[in-house]
Amino acid sequence: MTDNQRHDRSRVARLVEILVKALAVGAGFGAATSLVNGISLGYADLESRTYTTSGWSVAEIVSLLLDSGWAWAGLAVAVGWLVTRGVESRRAALAQGAAAGALALLAATAAYSVVDTLRSGGDFPWYASEPLVWWIASVIFGAPLGAVGACVKRPGTIGLLARLTVPVGAALQMVVLPPGRNEVVETMGKTIVWVAAAVSIGFVAVHFLLVERRRHSLGMPSRSSGRA
Incomplete structure (x- = not known):
């Protein structure tokens, strides 16, 4: 087997791995939600x-x-991080994360529709139960969110912002579009999300500051640059 053939097989295997992970996690999330x-x-x-x-x-x-919208956004970010943890090239990581994020949300939407159709005894095709806007939104929002997930492992400001995306977005949604059908449910939902977001933001910020302080104390250069 030539080096080119090995390289092609490796690329195919990598694409299959991304596809399987994105579809499995997305479908599991969508089915569980329904x-x-x-x-x-x-x-x-x-x-x-x-x-x-x-x-x-x-x-x-x-x-x-x-x-909630923030949870579905978090799904795309999480999958983008999951499939790119071992990828060194930043360009490849961004592309793979974006593809995985979109695939995960498409799979989640599909699984949600299938389970909803089965639960309600509705008529197939199942995909007709979801408005077209959700399928389009899965790609439009899933791709950039997946790319954000690919940046989570990066050091410096970019990595910090990527890690803060979900908790900050969740906290903001509680202000702009609070959940719940009555005041009690709304209050409980907002409290849980705000507490979880505050803890997450605090943990991320403290970890970032400790890493930066250690880096400066050791005289290490900034790792903001890296392999393309």
């Missing part, structure tokens, strides 16, 4: 005035968290 939504509806007594105005359940809170 299932939790169904469970939360089973606990809901929407005919009760008291439950409607102040009732809640653990399943509903979990459903609220999983089916």
